[in-house]
Amino acid sequence: MATRRLGLILSGVTGRIGVNQHLGHAVTALRETPITLANGDRLELDPVLVGRNAGKLEKIARRFGVERWTTDLDAALSDQNDSVFFDSALTGVRFGNVRRALAAGKHVLCDKPLAPTHAEAEELTRLANEMKLKNGVMMANLWLPGMRKLKTLVDAGFFDKVLRIRGEHGYWVFAGNLRPGQRPSWNYRKEDGGGVVLDMMCHWHYMIEPLFGRIRRVTCAARTFAPRRWDESGAPYDATADDTGAVICELESGALAQIDLSWCTRVRRDDLMVMQVDGSGGSAVTGIFDCLTQHASQTPSLVWNAEDRAATDYRAGWLPVPDLPPLGNAFKVHWELFLRHVCDDAPYPWDFAMAARGIELAEACYRSSANYSWETLSATP
């Protein structure tokens, strides 16, 4: 069996998601167990780590058995032997990094969001398409067990007509003074690409539109409920980005999707991320792992009673969707799909154009919040 080498330039893999998911669970796993390409060749991934801190890079490279690292992005991009660029640096530098990589003729995969603004996301889409470079954005939630189960219900026509969707995501993120914040401080600075609406609505976009159809318009209230936080070094800073968003999307079908996002909430729900879909044929509630259904025929006939405690256990009467064959780590699944797209030209719909639509949605949310308005998204092209 022959091997095919593919040089990967990995930027931002000293960060939280970069080191754990992209470098650890995805690239390292795919180096240990290489993909077999369509012609039978084994794909040998040869990464070079790029970042700003030589000490950190060296340590991480050693930990993952990576031979190459550099603090010089331009030098890495000018190496013709490395044809794929990946970026999971903080959101505020994504646009610049990806544009440089495209200009250097690299195929690009990056984490979400593709860019802080829709205009920038469109520019990257145009550039990648003009240069005929493969492009993709990580949409890892699609491969979560709960989301895969939900998709089987949609595909089987379980919901009949989808009427409403309710999504909830969030938990309490400490301000950083009494206890360390669990998320990087840039998440709370607009100027670094922070903001829960930008961060999360690009996820909700790809979890809603492919399954339930296009979003026609949106209204949103974005708020910063914790205006002062403390960063990784313990220094106080003003939170300039939203930490909470209440979003209502109206789909072209007429269905409503209410999305609740917050880093200022305490969790009393089945999972950190939960989506309930109500259809005329039945309802489903999905989390990261589990998906429970209640068919129309199993729906209890509930009545309001404020005098006595309910005799009905509202959580009973829901049936779990059985587990599907495991796919493994969601980031690894998505990486493999992208690499097959690059090497074998395999179909890959999760491209910059699709990701730019998620940014269009997030940006419309912010406009709506500023103007107390409903904002219309572009119609089906």
Ligand SMILES: NC(=O)c1ccc[n+]([C@@H]2O[C@H](COP(=O)([O-])OP(=O)(O)OC[C@H]3O[C@@H](n4cnc5c(N)ncnc54)[C@H](O)[C@@H]3O)[C@@H](O)[C@H]2O)c1
């Ligand atoms: N797909 C997902 O589910 C998911 C989850 C979390 C984060 N993310 C995305 O991943 C990205 C990183 O998030 P994170 O939580 O890992 O953040 P992080 O702060 O842990 O890591 C940020 C990375 O960017 C680098 N960096 C910071 N400032 C930089 C600068 N000025 N120039 C170049 N590099 C710089 C850091 O060295 C680090 O490698 C964000 O875009 C975020 O939206 C995606």
